[in-house]
Amino acid sequence: MKVAFATQDLETVNAHFGWAKNIVFYDLDAGGYRFMHVASFESGLAEDGNEDKLLPKIEALKGCAILYVAAIGGSGAARVVAQKIHPVKVEKPERISDLLERLRGLLAGTPPPWIRKILRDQGEKTADFIEE
Secondary structure (H helix, E strand, O other): OEEEEEEOOEEOOOHHHHHHEEEEEEEEEEEEEEEEEEEOOOOOOOOOOOHHHHHHHHHOHHHHOOOOOOOOOOHHHHHHHOOOOOOOOEEOOOOOHHHHHHHHHHHHOOOOHHHHHHHHOOOOOOOOOOOO
């Protein structure tokens, strides 16, 4: 699954989606993860109510399943969700590598319902869990 991270420094999720200078993309599965690419955004990042600045970011997210952010506005969240991308807000800056390891562990074990839904929507095989 393709996972994106809003970042200012390329190592930490520490950016509001609308003002993020970079979005880093990784491919992730239960076996591990690999860096894919960085989309950089340099102009018009100020918090100004200009919703058009989100369009290139939304376009860059195509094919992503999850987006990690430090914060995201209501309009940005609605646009992300409309693209079937699950936004996840971190409470404090977190290293991208730590988040990837945590996600990888979830995929390797018993994924929570929100991740199982993502996998199902992407057509990936998941175990069916039967409660006894």
